[in-house]
Amino acid sequence: MFHQVRVWSIDGQAFRFLWYEPGSSQPPDVYQMDVHFFGAASSPSVCSNALQQAVKDYGDDHLLKQITKHFYVDNWLASFSTAAEALSTAHRLTETLKAGGFPLTQWAMSNNAVRQSLPGQRLEGAVVNMDLDAKPIERTLGLVWIFSRDAFILGASVLTDGRTKRDIMKAISSIFDPLGFLSPILFQAKFLIQDIWRPKFDWDFELDQNLIDRWIHWANSLPLLNGLVLDRCISPTGKDASTIELHVFGDASEMGFGAVCYARFVHPNGTADISILLSKSRLAPLKFMTIPRLELNAVVLAARLAVQAKEEHDIIFRKTIYWSDSSTVLSWIKSRSCRINVYVGNRIGEILESSSSTEWNYVPSFINPADDASRGLTAAEFDIRHRWFSGPKFLKVLTNWPCLPSLPPLEADDPEVREATWVGQVQLPDNEIDQLIARKSRVHIVIRIVAYMLRFIANART
Structure with a gap:
């Protein structure tokens, strides 16, 4: 061009x-x-x-x-x-x-x-498939697309001969996953990179054997992903949806945090189909951060993903529902108090710019799919029937959804709540000294007048 x-x-x-x-x-x-x-x-x-x-x-x-x-x-x-x-x-x-x-x-x-x-x-067989598959494929933004089936092939492979930080970083960076379909798998690699950075090795210094063994074990498990086929079309074929909803999940752990978006197609007969749209995961910073703050960052990431999904898709979502398993963060979002400190307050403000507090709901941790992005999965656990691709089971029905528990009010001893500062005005009754100060603008004149008065009183008494 x-x-x-x-x-x-x-x-x-x-x-x-x-x-x-x-x-x-x-x-x-x-x-x-x-x-x-x-x-x-x-x-x-x-x-x-x-x-x-x-x-x-x-x-x-x-x-x-x-x-x-x-x-x-x-x-x-x-x-x-x-x-x-x-x-x-x-x-x-x-x-x-x-x-x-x-x-x-x-x-x-x-x-x-x-x-x-x-x-x-x-294009008829424009790309050669090394598995000798005769069906034509075309690479789109790093994904393998079989246009005869209109599906993506998910998979990854890297060389395992790396022994330095440079080699491993180069190998992991070669895996391009723009939509986050492999976020639970790549999270393990991100966590390994963080452990490699902690000792501050030079770029070309050979790593400890423990780190090399972890790298080889993870890289050798990637071939287990081969054969994962995900339909490119997210809307169910042959079905007319009466309502299309966007469901966004966020979760965090000591290792990191993540978020994932699903489109929910509700049909007139009461059934629903779920399709994954995109996801992202982030590592926890090296500097210690509390779990509530990590959960808050997961919720911020979920809100940003929802904005991206709405902007990039031509689908009109009639409803957007956000899910988190942190009652603390949900209480911050739904609180009307302005006593939250700056770190939390700024992020709550960003969340409420793109969503309403009534759109946030509670989901138990054990059925939260974003938990997979915040802790990672092994390649052996990952298949196309995993909840990561199909979403939680409760989204496929119209009833028995998780209920939002009664959220406790913000406690005064909460470290993220600022202490209340009393602001007021004290007004004393007027007296002669106050009137004198109001009438005279110079201190030495006020002192001289008071001295004359005290001397007159003392002389009058004698």
């Missing part, structure tokens, strides 16, 4: 470079790029603006939304409810972008009939 956008002549000097043939003794030649190229800091923003302008020139707001929300660099990633809508939008977008100098040339989609109807190259 970058080479489709030309550089203004007045800016061309910034894209000059030197070139000489290998082994040549001649001075290098000076060349200048007339188009934008990969590596220039300005290229992404300039080319994205040119792509949007190509659609704005035709005044189609629907296509402009496809560009601004569903384009990742030069890849168009979009979903449609029907094949007719997908084909119509694809044809219009192709014609519009081609007129603007951005032809769409390759197509990969789950509907074979639509794929065959579009111009350009159709």
Whole structure:
């Protein structure tokens, strides 16, 4: 896409470079790029603006939304409810972008009939599967997408020959999980990284054998994830949902905290389907932090995830429900008192900016799926039928949901509650001295007058 956008002549000097043939003794030649190229800091923003302008020139707001929300660099990633809508939008977008100098040339989609109807190259086995699977796959943001099944393949593999902090950090960072589907698995690796940082090893210093053994054990367990297939479409096929809800869970432990979002599709017959949307996990800081504060950070993370889910999905959620297993944090959220200290108060304020206190509910720890993100899971425990993917069982029914217990009031000895400070005014009855001070502005004059009065009184008595 970058080479489709030309550089203004007045800016061309910034894209000059030197070139000489290998082994040549001649001075290098000076060349200048007339188009934008990969590596220039300005290229992404300039080319994205040119792509949007190509659609704005035709005044189609629907296509402009496809560009601004569903384009990742030069890849168009979009979903449609029907094949007719997908084909119509694809044809219009192709014609519009081609007129603007951005032809769409390759197509990969789950509907074979639509794929065959579009111009350009159709991806058929464009990516070789090392398992010798003949079905075509395409990598999307680090995920493996089988577009014949419209599903993601979840899995990870790393080299286990690392012995230094640099090697292990590089291996773990190579696992790209943008939606957090593997958060419980990667949490164990994050915790290992934190333990590696504690002794402050140099980057290329060989680690203790205990840390190396933990790393090898975790890395060798990753092949157990192979074969996990998650449907890309979150809405149940063949069913019409009467209500779509967003449920967000947050939890914390001594090791860290996490949050996970689910979409709940409620059908007219009273049944419901649950689909995982996204999740995130964070490690507890090296500096000690109390469990209530960690739970508070988990709740903040849950509120942020809910905002992200609403912004990035085209789904209209009729209701948003937040879940936490910390009665202390729930009492802070629902309290009308302003006596909470600054750390807690700022985070409660952020939570209430994007949610209402009535949307927060209690869930017992043992059925809270966010607990998996705050403690981690082994690869042997992880499969597609795990509650991490399907959500807690109570969401699939309409009754017998966890009830919010009666929350205790904020206690005065709570370390997160500020001591009450008395503010008042003391008013004394007026007397002659006060009147004298009010009439005279200088202290030495007041002292002299009082001295004359005391001397007169003393002389009068004698």
